[in-house]
Amino acid sequence: MVPVFKAKEDKIMKKIINHPSQVVDEMLKGMLYAHSDFLEGIDETRVIIEKDKQPTVGLVSGGGSGHEPAHAGFVGEGMLRAAVLGEMFTSPTPDQILEAIKASDTGHGVLLIVKNYTGDVMNFDMAKEMAEMEDIQVASVLVDDDIAVEDSTYTAGKRGVAGTVLVHKILGHFAHEGMALNDLKSLGDALVTDIHTLGVALSGATVPEVGKPGFHLGESEMEYGVGIHGEPGYRRDTLKPSREIAKELTGKLMSEIMTKKTKKIGLLVNGLGATPLQELYVFYNDVIEELAKYDVEIVFNKIGDFMTSIDMTGLSLTVIRLDDDKRTVALEAPVGVLNW
Amino acid sequence: MELTGDKAKAWLLNFEAKIQEHKAYLSDLDQAIGDGDHGSNMARGTEAVKVNLEKIAEPETAEVLKQAAMALISKVGGASGPLYGSAFMQMAKTAKETTDIHELIEAGLEGIKHRGKADVGDKTMVDTWAPVVEALAKDALTNEAITQAVDATKPLKAKKGRASYVGERSIGALDPGAVSSGYLFTALVEEVLQ
Ligand SMILES: Nc1ncnc2c1ncn2[C@@H]1O[C@H](COP(=O)(O)OP(=O)(O)OP(=O)(O)O)[C@@H](O)[C@H]1O
Ligand SMILES: [Mg+2]
Numbered sequence: 356m357v358p359v360f361k362a363k364e365d366k367i368m369k370k371i372i373n374h375p376s377q378v379v380d381e382m383l384k385g386m387l388y389a390h391s392d393f394l395e396g397i398d399e400t401r402v403i404i405e406k407d408k409q410p411t412v413g414l415v416s417g418g419g420s421g422h423e424p425a426h427a428g429f430v431g432e433g434m435l436r437a438a439v440l441g442e443m444f445t446s447p448t449p450d451q452i453l454e455a456i457k458a459s460d461t462g463h464g465v466l467l468i469v470k471n472y473t474g475d476v477m478n479f480d481m482a483k484e485m486a487e488m489e490d491i492q493v494a495s496v497l498v499d500d501d502i503a504v505e506d507s508t509y510t511a512g513k514r515g516v517a518g519t520v521l522v523h524k525i526l527g528h529f530a531h532e533g534m535a536l537n538d539l540k541s542l543g544d545a546l547v548t549d550i551h552t553l554g555v556a557l558s559g560a561t562v563p564e565v566g567k568p569g570f571h572l573g574e575s576e577m578e579y580g581v582g583i584h585g586e587p588g589y590r591r592d593t594l595k596p597s598r599e600i601a602k603e604l605t606g607k608l609m610s611e612i613m614t615k616k617t618k619k620i621g622l623l624v625n626g627l628g629a630t631p632l633q634e635l636y637v638f639y640n641d642v643i644e645e646l647a648k649y650d651v652e653i654v655f656n657k658i659g660d661f662m663t664s665i666d667m668t669g670l671s672l673t674v675i676r677l678d679d680d681k682r683t684v685a686l687e688a689p690v691g692v693l694n695w
Numbered sequence: 696m697e698l699t700g701d702k703a704k705a706w707l708l709n710f711e712a713k714i715q716e717h718k719a720y721l722s723d724l725d726q727a728i729g730d731g732d733h734g735s736n737m738a739r740g741t742e743a744v745k746v747n748l749e750k751i752a753e754p755e756t757a758e759v760l761k762q763a764a765m766a767l768i769s770k771v772g773g774a775s776g777p778l779y780g781s782a783f784m785q786m787a788k789t790a791k792e793t794t795d796i797h798e799l800i801e802a803g804l805e806g807i808k809h810r811g812k813a814d815v816g817d818k819t820m821v822d823t824w825a826p827v828v829e830a831l832a833k834d835a836l837t838n839e840a841i842t843q844a845v846d847a848t849k850p851l852k853a854k855k856g857r858a859s860y861v862g863e864r865s866i867g868a869l870d871p872g873a874v875s876s877g878y879l880f881t882a883l884v885e886e887v888l889q
Contacts, residue, residue: 442736444730445732445736445772446772446774446776448770448772449768450769473855474772474774474776474777477774477776477778477811481768481777481781481810509862510860511855562732564735565722565731569731582860584730585730586857586860587860587861587864
């Protein structure tokens with residue numbers, strides 16, 4: 356069979372796949388073949404879980420597929436215990452999340468880390484209720500770091516995007532150290548208020564089963580504030596040099612973070628799937644020069660693909676407040692996962 | 696009017712057929728103001744409902760509704776999975792007390808509202824369910840009444856779910872969940888009320 360798929364409008368989608376509907380399952384099988392030394396699956400589910408479970412609170416996260424390495428790439432010692440993979444860009448279902456919760460509990464309870472999207476919130480809530488009926492202690496932390504969206508009663512609220520990975524890392528470290536479920540929950544609730552993200556896109560992502568990009572940008576256009584599924588941002592503009600993009604994103608993120616008299620910050624430059632690493636570094640260079648305007652110390656950074664949007668071209672910048680050194684220690688602690 | 700087990704099964708099989716028929720349309724509606732997956736989400740879910748229901752030889756109302764709920768919860772995903780799932784779960788619970796159609800659908804609406812926290816006017820499936828419940832109370836549910844409720848979501852600005860991200864741009868578009876719920880109730884009219 357010729358591996359091309361006719362999309363609507365007769366455009367050809369070029370992807371190295373076998374069939375659009377098989378992508379999630381085949382990717383999952385591939386991951387398990389490659390990393391069976393420390394990861395395993397749960398039969399008849401799309402859950403990836405660490406083999407060696409410490410007697411601590413288990414962190415469970417997940418969401419739609421298409422954000423690789425999130426979330427399966429962060430399963431392992433010191434980070435997540437399990438990840439639940441949904442259909443492409445669609446939240447996983449409660450029964451699957453429930454299986455992940457049951458398999459992750461060692462009697463110390465399970466903490467769910469959920470990105471703020473209506474679908475994810477409701478499916479994880481249902482799973483939480485089902486797990487409680489089976490007498491498993493469950494708490495959840497909701498991440499809503501995307502400041503492109505206004506947080507009001509007229510929207511579903513701010514979205515959860517790349518900053519989620521920092522929550523995985525920090526809470527994962529404290530869980531590994533033996534912190535109790537309630538304390539992890541309070542720590543997490545406070546943490547998410549100190550993480551802010553903004554993304555830009557140069558092109559939309561193509562969900563294999565849809566066959567065409569989720570949105571269309573003109574040849575010389577870009578969009579500020581897009582979400583990780585291609586949700587609309589706050590402005591379309593002509594493509595700007597990296598320096599100007601850095602100036603805009605840094606300005607908005609810093610005005611958010613400086614409301615708390617912040618002295619120390621960490622930065623995450625995240626590729627959205629089809630942006631070369633070299634561009635991420637060009638952008639990081641501009642961010643650092645831009646930050647010279649502010650009286651802050653940069654005590655942590657990460658540059659790479661962490662929370663992608665299939666093949667979207669673009670990046671996001673996350674700023675996290677690190678005045679509390681314990682957070683920095685947690686970010687820097689070694690972990691046994693694939694993609695940190 | 697009562698919802699017998701046989702009628703419940705026929706109703707949901709008809710719903711499945713309508714969803715499969717309009718799968719692409721539902722996804723197109725969702726593409727305009729959401730992420731374009733509502734048709735495939737519902738097609739996957741109702742297909743599973745059909746599989747579950749075809750196994751039941753002697754349908755009993757509560758069991759039919761519960762099987763539908765389980766299939767929808769475990770197969771739809773997205774926002775509509777837990778919403779339709781909660782609706783059918785509440786209906787299944789209520790069916791143990793009464794099989795009156797109005798009371799059942801009203802319980803379903805409560806399930807949706809409890810899960811999604813949406814109100815009438817937020818441009819969601821609630822905008823189909825609420826007028827349907829009112830019409831059923833007066834024994835006056837017709838296809839026209841359903842179409843009217845669905846069409847009334849057009850001028851609304853979305854305040855819940857994915858569509859709320861496009862804000863003003865959602866005005867003028869039908870809500871995909873309201874449309875799929877429309878099919879649910881046209882199927883009810885065809886199989887049970889007529
Ligand atoms: N809070 C809510 N209450 C009631 N109905 C809602 C709510 N949020 C969304 N909906 C309904 O769900 C429909 C969208 O369902 P769909 O299957 O497309 O899930 P989704 O929003 O794309 O989920 P996901 O974000 O996980 O992909 C909307 O058209 C609307 O009718
Ligand atoms: Mg959708």
